[in-house]
Amino acid sequence: MARSAGTVTWHWLTSRAFTTDMAYEHKEIEKKWREEWRKRGTYRVANDPARPKYYVLDMFPYPSGAGLHVGHPLGYIASDIVSRYKRHKGFNVLHPMGYDSFGLPAEQYAIQTGQDPAKTTEVNIMRYREQLDNIGFCFDWDREVRTSDPAFYKWTQWIFIQLFHSWYNAEAGRAEPITTLIGRFEAFGFSGIDRRKLTGDEDMEAPTFTAEEWKGFSETQREAVLQHFRLAYRSEAWVNWCPALGTVLANDEVKDGVSERGGHPVERKRMPQWSLRITAYAQRLLDGLDQLDWSESIKEAQRNWIGRSEGALVKFPVVGSDEVVEVFTTRPDTLFGVTFITLAPEHVLVDKLVTAERRAEVMAYVAEAKNRSERERQADVKRVSGAFTGAYVKHPFTGQDVPVWVGDYVLVGYATGAVMAVPGGDQRDWNFATHFGLPIIAVTEGADITKEADERKDATLTNSGFLDGLKVPQAITRAIQELENLGRGEGRINYRLRDAAFGRQRYWGEPIPVYYENGLPRTLPEERLPLELPAVDKFLPTEDGEPPLARAKDWTFRVVGPSGVEDHPLETTTMPGWAGSSWYFLRYMDPGNMERFASPEAIDYWHQVDLYVGGSEHATGHLLYFRFWTKFLFDRGWLPFDEPAKKLVNQGMIQGISMMAKVTVDRSSGMERYLVLPKEKHGTSGAFDRNYLIDHVTFKDGRYYIDEEGAARTRAKEATFREFHLDAPVVELTPVVEKMSKSKFNVVNPDDIIERYGADTLRLYEMFLGPIEQSKPWDTNGIEGTYRFLRKFWNLFHGAEDAFTVNDEAPTKPELKVLHATLKKVSEDIERLSFNTSVAQFMIAVNELGSLKCNKRSVLEPLTIALAPFAPHIAEELWQKLGQTDSITTAPWPAYDESHLVEDSFSYPISFNGKTRLQLEFPIALDPKSVEEQVLANPEVQARLEGKAPKKVIVVPKRIVNIVV
């Protein structure tokens, strides 16, 4: 983008034409090796138990129509370097790539254009593949997976079926076949106490029954019970319904009350819905984090998402009714401070409890609260609203009547959807009580409840009967004890985590392998998988709101039974985007397997992912489901490990620099006339920001401008009804760092960079930009440095007229020092994924070897191997020129030898009170005592001491001397 692109290109082409000594021809070299590697199958990986393995995985991309921009490959380059490095170190490295190819954009495009998403996805994948190939990754493409490929999603469906036929045995702490549960029912029935031991679904409304009753149940009755236990189940659930997309969205697909993709409004609706019981795994998902080498921020995000809180379930019997209001509280110690109960507006008991005289008011409030969007509720945090139901519950300890209110500060989706209000101890309850004039009781010593609630967790209880004088933690334990004695409650751990909605009213996803027989869900037999996506005439929901699959002809499953041939309707919803990505890492291990998702041998060999690289935006979505499915497959004996990835690295985002101008638009002539304003006119009314295409911008002295030529080019590219003019001959533009996106005109395409500088330069530059985990703006200006570096590296091997001049002379001491210092630094840096500093070290090495005029094989050969993971094309070319016939990728990593780095002497910085004043050189071997003596004897030191004796002298060998005066 920098200087006017046209000018640079011209110079570059002409220099190529007239010079002979600059012969690093990246285009030829890279093309040659791309073909050669393909021909030789250099990157093919075999499952070879004789060799140690290393599994490096990238989060696979969704192949969008826009193609790759320079931000996408950042993580892939990093993982590619590690893969190649580990290969040099003797590991058998699995480094695969594939496509997360089901998704909403393809479907939206299909709806707009009528084209089959399978076809457009195929086209996008071809383009991605081409772009990825240009960068020179060492992916084994024979192992490619695509989530939308029936051969792949057959196994996604298979895992779903296993989930359906499994339940979570809380007592054993693992998932088991549903048959073990049925066995228990047949033997013991299902009683109240079993509930806590047998299922994660503690709030289930399933009735208790005896073994005899179970045996007498109809199939429908049995299935209704089992649905409370299956890990894949159908239930009525509150869902995020998006009318514009005609589909249900997961919580993390909704941002600010609109769909993340497309930005359409979303409303809360209760629908029958396939769900996965991830909540059964809440504790294990939490505990497992401790052993993972993942960034603290991701682990924290998952902990927050799971949201474990310890407390108690308290039962408040409704006065004059059989109903009981159950609340969850983390502070059962404050029970004596309860002055009212608040239900969420959506709570099922609201309708049952409200008294006749209050019904109108309460229902009006409920209707209003339900209609308020999430967004409104968020924007309006300060407003207190609620209504009294007229009903009362009995306090479990005092037996007093406690009024029941409804308030929208209580969320139906969290815990029981009801709170015991302790205005003396909880600020939100205090606000509510103050607003409605309800009593506030102080239950902690030293609380001033006239101003605010006392939420201290180290307080001492008061006004609290048998809890008086106890500190909060002891009081909590004591209160729970008492609740359990009275049968009015129990200790309870609550999780914020919800079960995952698994059905989508969409076309472009895996069909759920279920049919319905007399209304009962049945899974397809394994041999009938995959259940392939049917052809449809339109990709929209049907006129009566059925999902698109309902449009398919004969969307039924044929069963030949004793009563003859029967066609049963198939499920019409499809799986969400995260289904395939929850297990794809296993398929790479054995992608062609027709019998299993992967053979036990392949799984035993490749085991867990050793290094997983991807964006942090998947912190609570993909990465949680990924862990959940792995734990499930482990429980059921299909995997020997229960965490998918040992180490996770989140690469930062590469942002774009947008060129922002203030613009006014004049439509008076029927033509849109955009006028770009110079700085002094930015205040003009009606002026708005507009980004300019970066290659129409000129760069001078660190500032960006658009001139008449740029305006003319913009004009040429724009729609015919739009004109661009400048309000001054040259207008300065403001660079703004933003997400790279087509609409912001700030996308940099890797293909363009590769065309001009080569893939090796691109790879080096992306690594050189800064630490891998950090987000940073892309600025093509700096790329010259890495390009220059590669040319200097090339020139170490070549003399005038591009003659290959490497010789077999013995290396000198300084040459060996440069080499081994570089090998040491680079080896250590790759291990800790510090690629930017590795590149810097290579630059130092090349600069120093250049000064030393070193063209010796014994130095350059190991250096070439070390550079190969970063810049594989040039390294392979030079390797061949060095006379090697095997690919450089098979060369063993050159070990560094510390002996070349040993110095005889060290130049000590001599500091006074920590401030460096002079340098004195001493032999390394000299003991600290002698160093001190010699330093103090030095005339300059003496002069600085002005005859005074130093208070103290600190000598740190090979580091520093500090004189305290």
Next chain:
RNA sequence: GCCCGGGUGGUGAAAUGGUAGACACGAGGGACUUAAAAUCCCUUGGUCCGCAAGGGCCGUGUGGGUUCGAGUCCCACCCCGGGCACCA
């Protein structure tokens, strides 16, 4: 509000508690060249003193602290990025 990151030259950045600013971009100067490109050399945190060689002072968001010594450790605060949020 809570939880994670992070604040270092004009810019991207580097620095096991031990010489802050490696490496690179940009900028300035010079060599080569008819000219340009490419290449090479020098300067480049701020400021002050000096003709110069050289030297002084300040400097890693702010204010304290620990230490012989702090970008790094501790406390408080400010700002930026990300995540979560009437979470009971």
